Amino acid sequence: MPEPGLSPLQSSLPSAAAHFGPHVLDQAGSVGVEAADAAPSTVPVPAAVPEPAPAPDLGRILRGPSGLGTAALSLARPPVEPPVVEPPVEPPVEAPPVVPPAAVVAPVVEIPVASAPAAPADALHIPGLYYHPVAEPDPARVEELSRRIKDWALDEVRLYPEEWEGQFDGFSVGKYMVACHPDAPTMDHLMVAARLMVAENAVDDCYCEDHGGSPVGLGGRLLLAHTALDPLHTTAEYQPRWAESLHEDAPRRSYRSAMEYFVRQATPSQADRFRHDMARLHLGYLAEGSWAETDHTPEVWEYLVMRQFNNFRPCPTITDTVGGYEIPADLHAQPAMQRVLALAGNACTIVNDLYSYTKELAGPGRHLNLPVVLAERENLSDREGYLKAVEVHNDLMRDFESEAAALAAACPVPSVLRFLRGVAVWVDGNHYWHQTNTFRYSLPDFW
Template identity: 70%
Template sequence: MPAPELPPPQSSLPEAASRFGAHLLAAAAHVLDAEDVTGGPPGAPSLPAPPVTSASALAARPLPGAPAAEAPAPSAGLERILRGPSGLGTAGLRLFPRDEPQTPSSAPAATEGTPVPGLYHHPVPEPDPVRVEEVSRRIKAWALEEVSLYPEDWEEQFDGFSVGRYMVGCHPDAPTVDHLMLATRLMVAENAVDDCYCEDHGGSPVGLGERLLLAHTALDPLYTTREYQPQWAESLHADAPRRAYRSAMEYFVRAASASQADRFRHDMARLHMGYLAEAAWAQLDHVPEVWEYLAMRQFNNFRPCPTITDTVGGYELPADLHAQAGLQKVIALAGNATTIVNDLYSYTKELDAPGHHLNLPVVIAEREGLSDRDAYLKSVEVHNDLMHDFESEAAALAEACPAPGVHRFLRGVAAWVDGNHNWHQSNTYRYSLPDFW
């Protein structure tokens, strides 16, 4: 009996990029416009996209060492598709920005708060205050009026989270406030699950798997028999986290392609798996090895946020390009680095909280026998190594895959990384640094 033939090898990045023209033709029918992503009830205002001056300039930051992309000259028809619609108010609807002269960006503004000394990061311009105010207004209305997310005595904490500033800073290329709201609702919903199921507001490792599974069905719908479908549908309103997941995902799927929505569900499953690993350690009162903790953090991290950067930016990176191992590595490194940023800035907050919170400095101190100070400083080094790896891998990928959409996506992920640090540094309501210097 002859041995079965091996399947043909999967396409490499250059091969995937060579098919990019066909993807553009298909994607042209799916350019996201403001009508597809209405971020509230009918008639809700939509702010115009800001000029490319301050906040938007970060998205144009070139990748370290990346050459300028030089795509082959397209045909007249393809060039028209790439150019996108024209006229008043259509700048955010184009697949890719036009090669137009840009207004020089302003210098990074002074940010409230002190950065962790020695932490490798990029200063960013102050997020657009008009957008911050509008996103903050809309997200609070959604939380209170649409999903009843929190009781009255949590209002100060909700306001202190400054999620409007967070999301505007992380997505400087979002064409409209409606696009920003896609990410903002998901961020708030994810934090509700973390707080209410895992940590601050009644969370517990006991029974976490069941709660996460039922909440995940608000993102990845259950298909069951007619007899039991109504009971599942009713369960989506059972608690604040599930209400938030259901509503945020409904907005998202109306704006995203099927591929973008499924990609997000996959990364949320990764997140929930990371929650369960941390919960298991808590139940066993176990401190993992440092490498084990970092493995958990590759799943329990910010990855779902930068993975939707194209949806929030109003375009789509084709699925076979997004799924390439090189791009997945870049996204994973971005998630790992930004999550260690959270470990470092939330260190004193977690030490003051009840219970034993695992974070990278705590794990290094216990497993490697270092003082609290030396463990914290070593954690800064771990972050810096991850950041340098992220930037070098992104630059190598940009050179290997000269597709404009890949370059735009990489710039969006880099902007998310920088915006995430800026929010942690500036959020002095939530975070303060230890006295190690």
């Protein structure tokens, strides 16, 4: 079938960030970045915002290296002296625009920005929850991605037995990934995100949760699975046996295959970034598993520490790979960017705690989530604990948006602006998927 077109792009990144995009791209000679958000921002923007000076370390990065032979490596475009033009005899011919070097500007995909409609009538609604509605993802892309990811799960990695097919379909991977990555240029780019999402859930379900998971021996299983992402380098005698082990269960088969596709699309620095975030995720799994083994209820702040690691961060952190561009590694590593990514991942994860609350209570054993921990540790009723968890989520969302806007103002590099916008789109798409996935989720009767 023909390649489906791009979905409309929407974003919760406040308009303060969008203010800087066109300004900087105009200076660079680019076509610009969409300035309108699909949902109204709660962050006021002055009529004229002075461009702040970058922090010292950020200024060093933007200036680039110095010394013999390094002039071409700078991220900042050097000023161009205007040419001296003699008075023409004939009418002057307009000179072609100056095109910036490819390394300066992230590729900009021209996508019409549609106003976001209200959520579908059958969607779940949590009163008081702060979020941004998004446009319905492109149904043609959803259908095609759903078909391709199911073929991969069945034919390439033998992910699940026949009796789990309904659960796989009910997860709605296609809708999820199209909503989170509307600027993905091709289906192959979307498949990179979809495979990794499915593989991460296979590890969680089969190692940690209700499809055979257990905290007993979890560390060993996660370590072996992690080598499908971060390969073993050992002697020729022992390398073959390790390679064989990557095919021994569905989680490792999924990780191995998804990572092979990912590294073909990603740069080495993007791949290394993803491995780092997956190590964070596995550390969070281990912390939650250790508390389950000892029947420990953490303090609220301890639970939030665990959730900063056991969260969705590996998904939005690949937004540039899926979008077909790259944010420079030095800019991605900036503390301000790391804070933005942490807040985005934390907000997305508390959304999961809220929408999966009744599902987890109905499951076997005792499952920790933020409403449960708040109720027990702060001596609240179940309803009060849930409502306070909504407040925690809202605070995280607003902090994420204000920090993202501040970073966009301090570092108005086109790839950074596009990356921040992509992360914000991912946050909104993640909420949309939870809100509309009534196959998996329902809400408590607290209102």
